[in-house]
Amino acid sequence: MALYRWLGRRWTALGLARPYCQSVNAGIDETPEEEDLIEQKRNKSRLRAHHYNSIHHQLPENLSEDEEFAMSLRAQRKRYGEFGAASGINLAKLWPSKEELELEKEWEKVARPHSVQEMISIAKKAKEDEERAIQKRQEELMQKVAKLEGWKKEVRDRIMKQELEAQIAKEKKEKLIEEVRQILGFQIDPKDERFKEALLQKEKEEKKAKKEAKKLARQKRMIERLRQETYPSPTPVKDASGQSETGEGSSISPGSPIV
Known part of the structure; x- marks a missing residue:
């Protein structure tokens, strides 16, 4: 500790130490080179000067003759457009x-x-075409919205029809199972092979009966059509006076002798 005091007194005696105010004023009167050095130390990005200026949109240094000769005309125009006359480029x-x-x-x-x-005319025509397309699309949408309720009803009817068909098929299946149980006994297991075979046989018989019924109905329709073609119903032919040839409207009864 005594050594530090001695060194401090020695330093002051030799005039090497400066007062605090002098050190502050000396910091204010720094030269431009020192300011540049401080700015370089503050810049931690380690970018080159032109890169740093480009990123921060700062005015770069004026170009030298060689740099201006090497820089393309397009780059010079861009630089002048960004910084104006301050860029130092001849307009x-x-x-x-x-x-x-x-x-x-x-x-x-x-x-x-x-x-x-x-x-202008092409742009107007394109705009009119676009407006017409939008209007047409709007009309189609309105028509579809108007038909929406009808479509919903069709869907509901179709679903109800499918449910009804499924219910009818289920009832038929239950009826066939009941008939098979009556034949084989009510205690038989539905998983039994005999039950399955009998049920399959019943289904085949029912399909065959339906097929025969359709065939018979088709034959009846064909016979009726042939009968109508062979023996068409007679149509009364009217004469000029408006009376039919059978004597309708006359006082002579059919079968009476003509005098």
């Missing part, structure tokens, strides 16, 4: 040349062959 050299203007005109002719009025 006169950024104007397109005659060759570039001719090339731009040719590109415009190919890319946009229509005039402004033609483009």
Whole structure:
């Protein structure tokens, strides 16, 4: 501890130590090189200067003649458009040349062959077509919404029909099972092979009976049609006076002698 005190007094005696105010003022009067050094130390990204300026949208340093010669005209135009006259780029050299203007005109002719009025009319026509398509779609939707209740009713009727058919099939199945039980006995197990065979036989007989009934009905319809074609019903033929040939409307009765 005594050594530290001695060194402090020695340092002060030699005039090497500065007061606190002098050290603060000295920090304020730093040179630009020191400020740049401090900024470099603060920058922890380790990016190059132009990359750092590009990311933070800061004004870059003015280009040297070599850099300006090496930089493309497109990049210089972009730089001037971002920073303006502060970029230090001569505006006169950024104007397109005659060759570039001719090339731009040719590109415009190919890319946009229509005039402004033609483009406006095309846009209007496209918009009208789109509106008509939307209107047509809206009308179709309204028609479908109007038919929605009918479709719902059809679906409900179809479901009810399916349920009714399923119920009828179930009742027929139960009836067949009851008939088989009456034949083989009520104590027989439905899983028994004899029960299954008898049930299958019953189903075959029922299908055969239905088929025979359909065949008989078809034969009856055919016989009736042939009878009508062979013996058509006579239609009375009327004469000019409006009376039929059978003497309808006359005072002479059929079968009486004609004088």
